[in-house]
Amino acid sequence: MAVDGAAAGVLRPHAEHAFARELGALRAADDRPRPPRWQLSPWGVATYLLGGTLPDGTVITPKYVGPRRIVEVAIATLATDRALLLLGVPGTAKTWVSEHLAAAVSGDSTLLVQGTAGTPEEAIRYGWNYARLLADGPSADALVASPVMRAMAEGRTARVEELTRIPADVQDSLITILSEKTLPIPELGQEVQAVRGFNLIATANDRDRGVNELSSALRRRFNTVVLPLPATPEDEIDIVSRRVDQLGRSLGLPTAPDGGDEIRRVVTVFRELRSGLTTDGRTKVKSPSGTLSTAEAISVVTGGLALAAHFGDGLLRPGDVAAGILGAVVRDPAADRIVWQEYLETVVRERDGWQDFYRACREVTR
Template sequence: MAHILREHAEHLYAQELEELRKSDSGKRPANWTMTPQSVVTYLLGGRLPNGFEVSPKYIGNRRLMEIAVATLTTDRALLLYGLPGTAKSWVSEHLAAAISGDSTLIVQGTAGTGEEAIRYGWNYARLLAEGPSEKALVETPVVRAMKDGKIARIEELTRIGADVQDTLITILSEKALPIPELNTEVQATRGFNIIATANNRDKGVNDLSSALKRRFNTVILPVPASMEEEIDIVQRRVESFEKVMELPAEKPALEEIRRIVTIFRELRAGLTLDGKSKLKVPSGTLSTAEAISVMNSGLAMAAYFGDGRLTAADLAAGVVGAVVKDPVQDKVVWQEYLETVVKTREDWKDIYRACRDLGI
């Protein structure tokens, strides 16, 4: 499947999933492809008894992943909550891939998402020709997950209107979906559950009703705790990007990743790493995901408009674009940081000049 731009986790990591299943001798919940312990190993990485090495998909607090996996063995759904770019969708996809072997049963939440995206819809040609019938019914990913005993994913739950969100209450509490037009219902098979993601920063989000909140167990995914942890995440994801995109560029030096992560962490915290200088904070989140994007953009620049070696000039536009989201407020924040912090660091002269030359 070399022509696929981004393979689903269950295909990309098929060998790891198979090795985990082969070495898995514990008790599996109904319709799970492996034990909860093996799901956590798949997420966090580790060495199997046969010597096979499982790569980490999530770098962070192990207990959070154990809580997330344990939640999905119960009758409560899982809500992954936190700032944008804290790997909520990434973790959701890998949980579904490991548990159900299928991460594709997904509903993308937007302001325009209607009830029919979660409950069911109708093939109107059949409906007009034949009237309400099972053949005229259009099943949603949630309904397919209920029937097959799999994990359904709902991305950006809080972007969906509150009245549509609440269509989940019956599904989560009764484990059934009434279809009054057919005088029947869909009952969930064991193994069914829902993983939803939501962030607490973007504009245009809708609070969950208290009734819906009670149906979810919430796990808050934090930003990486340490500099080294964030560098490790960025490095692994960038190497994965290089491999998939087959860029004719050298692997980025660890020092370049360190500089980008340093910029992001300092501006995010409003404080230099040494704790000596307070900084203004930009309006954006400056997440780890954005740091990965900056590195990937820089690699593309180096590969196609340079000599293949990543330089400060290749990274500058990406850094400025990530920081300056508001052309007035963030421009002031960035220029102050550039002149008072970046300029004073002896080994950062190249990135200072490259960013200054952009004239932003």
């Protein structure tokens, strides 16, 4: 999947730049009603996320492979005054969907607050230029607007990543913003009122439950959409193949011919260890401590392509992905190594056509 509007030399262009051609074609073809300040109609946003072919023949590549209804509910939420919370296990494309929704709705995915344990309240509300503050006192010129404040003033979509990583008292600074659509600035005796078009997308990892649990007051301000893991192996293989192709192009890696077999093996291993059951339903296996997400599968295959390109013959082989799989599976050196070795001996070793893969994995496991 080629990116169509990336600036030369940029390692990871923003979605609105990477897919500028597709977004432009959609804007030209989209004659449906658009909410205030939206770049596309809800139909156009859904087509951008899920893919399709426009009347002029332009192919819109899918950015998300999953249930259509989930995407429609997320887009419909953004068209109301409710904020959107994308919830799911690690690697279910929450950040990816958030970025592309903001790019399609507002044409700008950069109004972003990255949640961490050290995120201060100023990152969500506003801060101060302390040189100006000391020289002139509180003033509009000394105020530093947060991405959320800018989104409110400009009628755009703000993003808050990893909301449950943010301390609870900082999270709650969103309550007034989301309920009253107002951000008070008591130091100036002023407030910023959100203009039409403003909304907010937050993401949260449901494995972080209990880290900084959302208060009931804040949770009520969101409409929660749960992003599931890919439903079928074919869906997950499709996702991994598309993202690996895109990442490979951005990194300048050659396309590996006949790499599909190794992608299928990586996805199969991850799905079986994740579910605790082989694909034929006959053998139960132990699950390791890690998540073994689709995002990790993408990373394993991309790393394998780099090995094949720079230290091999350009063909993606079992030995190129074996070390990456080991690193993804064995997070706990003691317990996970036992799980992995049992899986290799009871499942991989006996599987037809997997002998080269088995030998490569055994070699890096020793």
